[in-house]
């Protein structure tokens with residue numbers, strides 16, 4: 001049964017909802033009484049998210065497709081609207097990433113990440129917005145990362161794509177604001193997920209380096225990020241927030257190196 005009702009009667013679509021942050025956001029939406037559909041490539045993890053969401057007494061489903069395929073994304077989004085009757089929230093969370101020095105990054109590697117992150121976000125946004133604009137409102141939440149503005153070595157593909165999403169967010173917030181569609185970003189700091197751990201901090205040394213960039217001196221959890229996502233998705237609490245970014249990153253956006261003994265200064 002649902003514990004709270006903030007999303008009762010509403011429907012969310014979460015891309016990359018089969019794991020990590022996307023799964024936590026989908027389950028948090030269900031906890032708030034909302035129906036939820038998760039989208040990704042692998043069926044098994046999506047089914048597991050559906051099981052977790054259904055425990056909260058809501059209706060849940062999944063769509064299996066690659067966000068790089070615009071037609072498949074449109075079909076999935078239209079399918080959600082037809083099956084569930086509406087789309088109130090879209091969370092563009094699916095991403096691909098790896099660390100690679102820019103001079104070694106192949107055009108194919110650049111394309112893979114930019115296609116998933118930037119183009120995939122636009123395809124889902126465009127398709128969902130058609131339903132949101134027709135029904136008179138909705139909320140789009142894009143998951144980015146703070147290196148989009150402070151930079152980080154080895155992330156040129158992802159940083160460029162996330163920076164593009166930030167520009168997309170502001171543009172669409174101004175374009176659709178008067179028609180009731182809010183568009184925002186959430187920017188998590190280093191979050192303990194299998195995908196990020198394997199792609200970005202595979203060794204203890206990498207992990208320590210990443211941790212050293214976070215003033216709060218800890219990683220966060222998908223659930224902690226999902227709480228802030230729920231805030232931005234809830235029109236009662238965040239209905240006047242659009243075109244903005246909420247950093248949930250322990251201060252990583254400050255872009256400063258952190259010393260364990262702060263008395264030494266920098």
Ligand SMILES: CCCCCCC/C=C/C(=O)SCCNC(=O)CCNC(=O)[C@H](O)C(C)(C)COP(=O)(O)OP(=O)(O)OC[C@H]1O[C@@H](n2cnc3c(N)ncnc32)[C@H](O)[C@@H]1OP(=O)(O)O
Nearest residue numbers: 095096097098100106108109112145190195196199200210
């Ligand atoms: C370091 C800062 C940390 C702090 C901030 C943390 C911010 C975190 C942000 C995140 O995004 S975490 C999310 C992580 N999750 C994932 O990445 C999961 C999904 N990942 C993927 O799907 C793959 O990693 C993928 C490569 C992005 C896409 O998979 P796909 O099957 O489409 O690709 P491939 O055909 O395997 O490869 C395409 C292309 O990319 C090149 N490539 C792949 N991996 C690497 C690598 N490790 N290094 C260099 N190049 C790579 C691959 O060679 C292909 O290129 P071409 O051969 O065609 O030129």
Ligand SMILES: NC(=O)C1=CN([C@@H]2O[C@H](COP(=O)(O)OP(=O)(O)OC[C@H]3O[C@@H](n4cnc5c(N)ncnc54)[C@H](OP(=O)(O)O)[C@@H]3O)[C@@H](O)[C@H]2O)C=CC1
Nearest residue numbers: 016019020021040041042066067094095190191193195196
């Ligand atoms: N973890 C972190 O430290 C941080 C993460 N972020 C962002 O948070 C979001 C989630 O990251 P996180 O949970 O860590 O990562 P995960 O790797 O756990 O999740 C990524 C999800 O995206 C899906 N996905 C990847 N490629 C595609 C594709 N081509 N089409 C459809 N779905 C796809 C994956 O499913 P499947 O493979 O089955 O398709 C997977 O479920 C991302 O946008 C990431 O950039 C931002 C800052 C920090």
